[in-house]
Amino acid sequence: MSTRFDLPQPGAPTAVHFPPIARETMPGGLRVWSIPAPAAPLAAVLLVVEHGSARDPEDQPGLVGLTADLMDEGAGNLDAIAVADAFMRLGTHLEIEVAPDVTTFGLTALTRVLPEALALLADVVIRPRLEARDFDRIRDLRLNRLRQLSRSPSAVANRVFNGAVFAAHPYARGTLGTTVALRTLSADDTRAQWAEGFERAGATLVVAGDVTLDAIRPVVERTFGTWGGGRPRTPLPAVSLAGGDAAVLLVDRPGASQSELRVGHSGPPRRTEAYFTLLTLNAVLGGQFSSRINRNLRETRGVTYGARTAFEFRRAGGSFGCDTSVQSDATADAIAEILREFETIRSEPVGEDELALARSSLTRGYVRNFETAVQLGRAGAQLAVHDLGSETYDDFVPIVGRQRTADLAAAAHAYLQPDRSTIVVVGDRETIQPSLAALGRPVRVVTPEF
Amino acid sequence: MRVPFQKQTLANGLDVIVHESRHVPLVAVSVWYHVGSKNERRGRTGLAHLFEHLMFEGSAHQPRGYFEPLQQAGASLNGSTSTDRTNYWEVVPRDAARLALWMEADRMGWLLPALTDARFETQRGVVLNERRQSYENRPYGLAQFAILDALFPAAHPYSWPTIGEPDDLRAASIDDARAFFARYYHPGNASVAVAGDIAAPDAFALVEELFGEIPGGEAVPPVTAAEPVPAARRLVLEDQVELPRLYLAWTTPGLFHPGDAELDLVADALGNGRTSRLYSRLIHDQRIATELAAAQTSRELVGTFQILATAAPGRTLAELRDAILEEVIRFRDGGPNEAELERGRAQAEAAFVFRTQTLGGFGGKADQLNAYNVYTGSPDYFDQDLARYVGASGEDLRAAAARWLDPDRVVELSVVPAGRPELALEGSVPVGAARAGTAPASAARAGSGPGPAAGTPDGGRS
Numbered sequence: 037m038s039t040r041f042d043l044p045q046p047g048a049p050t051a052v053h054f055p056p057i058a059r060e061t062m063p064g065g066l067r068v069w070s071i072p073a074p075a076a077p078l079a080a081v082l083l084v085v086e087h088g089s090a091r092d093p094e095d096q097p098g099l100v101g102l103t104a105d106l107m108d109e110g111a112g113n114l115d116a117i118a119v120a121d122a123f124m125r126l127g128t129h130l131e132i133e134v135a136p137d138v139t140t141f142g143l144t145a146l147t148r149v150l151p152e153a154l155a156l157l158a159d160v161v162i163r164p165r166l167e168a169r170d171f172d173r174i175r176d177l178r179l180n181r182l183r184q185l186s187r188s189p190s191a192v193a194n195r196v197f198n199g200a201v202f203a204a205h206p207y208a209r210g211t212l213g214t215t216v217a218l219r220t221l222s223a224d225d226t227r228a229q230w231a232e233g234f235e236r237a238g239a240t241l242v243v244a245g246d247v248t249l250d251a252i253r254p255v256v257e258r259t260f261g262t263w264g265g266g267r268p269r270t271p272l273p274a275v276s277l278a279g280g281d282a283a284v285l286l287v288d289r290p291g292a293s294q295s296e297l298r299v300g301h302s303g304p305p306r307r308t309e310a311y312f313t314l315l316t317l318n319a320v321l322g323g324q325f326s327s328r329i330n331r332n333l334r335e336t337r338g339v340t341y342g343a344r345t346a347f348e349f350r351r352a353g354g355s356f357g358c359d360t361s362v363q364s365d366a367t368a369d370a371i372a373e374i375l376r377e378f379e380t381i382r383s384e385p386v387g388e389d390e391l392a393l394a395r396s397s398l399t400r401g402y403v404r405n406f407e408t409a410v411q412l413g414r415a416g417a418q419l420a421v422h423d424l425g426s427e428t429y430d431d432f433v434p435i436v437g438r439q440r441t442a443d444l445a446a447a448a449h450a451y452l453q454p455d456r457s458t459i460v461v462v463g464d465r466e467t468i469q470p471s472l473a474a475l476g477r478p479v480r481v482v483t484p485e486f
Numbered sequence: 487m488r489v490p491f492q493k494q495t496l497a498n499g500l501d502v503i504v505h506e507s508r509h510v511p512l513v514a515v516s517v518w519y520h521v522g523s524k525n526e527r528r529g530r531t532g533l534a535h536l537f538e539h540l541m542f543e544g545s546a547h548q549p550r551g552y553f554e555p556l557q558q559a560g561a562s563l564n565g566s567t568s569t570d571r572t573n574y575w576e577v578v579p580r581d582a583a584r585l586a587l588w589m590e591a592d593r594m595g596w597l598l599p600a601l602t603d604a605r606f607e608t609q610r611g612v613v614l615n616e617r618r619q620s621y622e623n624r625p626y627g628l629a630q631f632a633i634l635d636a637l638f639p640a641a642h643p644y645s646w647p648t649i650g651e652p653d654d655l656r657a658a659s660i661d662d663a664r665a666f667f668a669r670y671y672h673p674g675n676a677s678v679a680v681a682g683d684i685a686a687p688d689a690f691a692l693v694e695e696l697f698g699e700i701p702g703g704e705a706v707p708p709v710t711a712a713e714p715v716p717a718a719r720r721l722v723l724e725d726q727v728e729l730p731r732l733y734l735a736w737t738t739p740g741l742f743h744p745g746d747a748e749l750d751l752v753a754d755a756l757g758n759g760r761t762s763r764l765y766s767r768l769i770h771d772q773r774i775a776t777e778l779a780a781a782q783t784s785r786e787l788v789g790t791f792q793i794l795a796t797a798a799p800g801r802t803l804a805e806l807r808d809a810i811l812e813e814v815i816r817f818r819d820g821g822p823n824e825a826e827l828e829r830g831r832a833q834a835e836a837a838f839v840f841r842t843q844t845l846g847g848f849g850g851k852a853d854q855l856n857a858y859n860v861y862t863g864s865p866d867y868f869d870q871d872l873a874r875y876v877g878a879s880g881e882d883l884r885a886a887a888a889r890w891l892d893p894d895r896v897v898e899l900s901v902v903p904a905g906r907p908e909l910a911l912e913g914s915v916p917v918g919a920a921r922a923g924t925a926p927a928s929a930a931r932a933g934s935g936p937g938p939a940a941g942t943p944d945g946g947r948s
Contacts (some may be wrong), residue, residue, distance in 0.1 A: 044584045127837075186728065291726070322590075339615065397560060
């Protein structure tokens with residue numbers, strides 16, 4: 037018999053029905069996707085351009101990102117300040133996000149100013165000025181940002197980790213480039229890069245909000261009608277799943293009271309058949325607060341504010357890693373625990389209760405991802421980035437709900453590699469290096485290039 | 487009214503606010519306790535936030551922790567502590583609304599039986615690590631502590647950081663936590679908001695059923711503190727940074743007080759985005775700075791206004807200071823132009839619409855209803871809040887800047903690379919030395935420089 041003090045039990049997972057996407061292709065080749073989200077009088081706009089930092093010329097890392105950054109520093113008949121002013125007077129601002137696979141131009145605006153906002157966006161993308169004066173300023177800002185990041189433990193750890201995990205793959209280079217490479221660039225390089233990657237790009241314009249395709253079609257025709265339609269790109273080479281050399285890469289940060297840690301290796305792309313299984317596996321291992329690794333390092337040992345694992349899925353491959361920072365005197369123990377958790381989930385079946393918790397949290401909570409226009413727009417953009425079908429989101433709940441311990445065991449065996457994990461430590465070398473010997477792996481002191 | 491709601495107050499004093507919104511099958515629960523680090527005392531700083539951590543560890547009828555059952559039901563959940571309040575929230579699929587409210591009721595009414603020494607010790611360690619991660623081991627991370635210490639006298643509850651001093655956290659006991667719970671965590675000092683796909687009568691009935699029997703508790707008297715007296719202070723902090731950074735700081739009117747919204751708009755005109763006066767001059771035209779920000783931080787008792795600028799390589803903090811104060815004076819004398827007013831209004835109107843998108847979480851509608859209720863006594867404050875922004879005239883902004891941003895009574899903090907104190911503004915006093923004997927422990931240590939020669943800022947020896 038139930039009483040007032042029995043824990044209430046939740047019901048069945050809520051089915052997710054992603055709103056129907058109205059699609060159309062403009063004469064120039066731009067794909068336009070409209071996703072209805074009528075709850076508030078606003079719209080999220082995401083222009084996904086199929087050109088990202090992985091397309092940087094080998095000797096010019098950072099060029100794509102710098103070019104994209106420069107595109108809204110003067111466009112059409114507006115100078116840099118005037119572009120920003122025009123967006124702000126509409127109550128919005130433009131965010132340019134450069135990722136390895138794509139560059140996304142995003143804004144959220146009240147529906148009534150959407151035509152003006154799209155016209156401005158078209159100026160930025162199609163008619164950027166890319167002037168030398170602005171180039172010098174923006175490059176300087178980026179050089180200074182790199183200098184600042186070189187003192188941030190998490191930025192240092194990410195740079196070393198991605199460099200090691202992706203090794204010779206273009207993904208190893210990151211989006212910001214290096215000081216040495218940026219110094220060799222000129223405004224002409226950005227103009228050439230714009231012509232290469234943005235002038236006739238493959239692109240998808242996602243508009244999610246209180247607006248229909250019929251309503252925005254004339255605006256998009258007027259502003260973007262003849263743009264787009266770039267040739268399909270040669271795919272990037274696939275990321276190797278062979279794993280790393282299992283070294284400890286130590287970056288000295290004298291006096292640090294914590295060590296910033298990354299432990300992991302390369303992983304499969306977003307389109308892997310194991311996608312849903314890996315998400316479920318990760319939820320057991322380290323994807324959420326109640327997962328094994330956070331319970332171990334935070335809730336049992338108290339040596340960190342938090343620890344999590346994640347698969348990062350890109351087009352040509354990805355990575356898997358644990359991301360945490362721990363008090364300095366717990367560095368070696370924490371690394372050993374993380375590796376032990378990788379090994380345990382790989383060699384021992386996940387308990388039925390744990391699997392039920394992971395499945396349940398993922399499936400019952402899934403509907404939370406589709407509340408706002410921005411969330412719906414971002415979800416739509418992901419379909420464009422990875423060339424996924426519109427059934428992707430509706431499939432999530434039933435497929436994750438079917439995952440069994442044997443599925444997780446097979447995926448853990450195939451995709452987790454504790455013995456070939458790269459270990460990155462950013463911490464006080466003097467304090468922590470002696471204890472790292474107990475890990476039984478080579479320790480290399482490295483200085484990342486920023 | 488932007489967010490329609492109904493409000494009831496239970497017999498035990500608990501405020502209950504319900505906002506129906508049926509477009510997604512989610513329910514957001516938000517619980518505010520009107521207690522924060524301003525209710526602490528020196529020697530026991532950090533207790534309000536440490537206590538927040540304990541609220542997730544378990545309660546009498548759910549002793550195994552709060553994350554597991556809520557995540558199993560598909561919830562996202564979190565909590566946070568500020569100077570003025572502590573909040574907790576869940577966003578759940580609608581069929582788990584009862585679970586979320588049940589959990590909140592259990593820790594409001596029956597927390598202490600599940601509070602053990604082991605849990606207390608673990609969370610003390612977690613919080614010390616949160617402090618390391620978020621402040622000590624982050625470039626410029628200790629600057630805010632030094633600024634608060636300089637802006638407020640030692641007795642003022644805003645003079646210490648919410649995260650607390652490490653020595654105080656180490657000295658805190660489980661009995662302190664029990665006493666804190668008894669004093670501050672009861673229905674009369676709390677406000678519950680439920681927003682989303684639930685009928686208002688059902689929501690009120692659930693809250694009455696689950697929270698109704700919790701005893702009311704004694705009213706918590708408001709915290710009072712003497713108005714801080716602005717004074718010029720010039721400080722230097724050495725840190726593991728590449729580029730020197732200057733902070734200018736003033737005390738200003740508190741949340742919803744006259745001048746608060748005006749100063750928010752002044753901050754936008756001076757430092758928000760490329761169009762702002764300081765960005766266009768310091769970064770775009772003269773290229774003497776490489777990072778810039780300005781903000782009015784509105785708190786319950788009193789606010790602060792801060793401008794920060796990081797020097798471009800080879801440029802000095804004195805150059806930045808002169809240029810910034812010149813712009814402040816120009817604004818004080820001439821006020822904003824039409825373009826600045828138009829941008830400010832457009833941004834405010836859009837921001838108030840954008841704010842109505844999410845039901846829950848930090849800044850969602852449930853959180854906003856509680857904020858208005860706790861700070862103004864009524865959740866019905868959206869329109870008044872917006873009117874403060876769209877109704878402010880150019881002269882209002884000019885007058886607020888003239889009244890509060892006095893160039894002769896400003897706290898100036900230089901954060902410079904360790905070993906390079908000469909890069910600070912002339913005459914700067916090392917942080918910690920200025921108030922010998924009473925300075926917070928962390929600032930005193932930081933003042934000695936966390937560089938290789940001086941050892942670690944905190945040591946990690948918890």
